[in-house]
Amino acid sequence: MGTTRGAKQNQAYIQLPPTVYRSDFFPPKPQHFTVVTDDSKSFICKRAQKDEKGQCIHTPHNNSLLGEYFRNRLSLPNGAFVTRADLDRYGRTDVLFYKFDSENYYMDFSVQ
16 A cells, blocks of 8 residues: 655555556556445545556545545554554555456455
């Protein structure tokens, strides 16, 4: 997960590994898709950044939504800078995505 600092401190994105962003697992830019989380939240997402493949996922209508979601899961206040130590304390440094179809995905950020 990546975060930004500054006026929009809650903005965040999910960096995709090269094997994923080079594949057709997620729809190509600029197509939107729905992500439902393991705790029943829902986001409209799309690929973004760098090249035509889109090397990360974000919430295009308000990129702070994803950041607020992760900070809440990590028990951090809005605007807090997310560190590796925060993720380690939570018990997870990655997310898993499951594809239902070309427009609907499930994101698992749960811990056992």
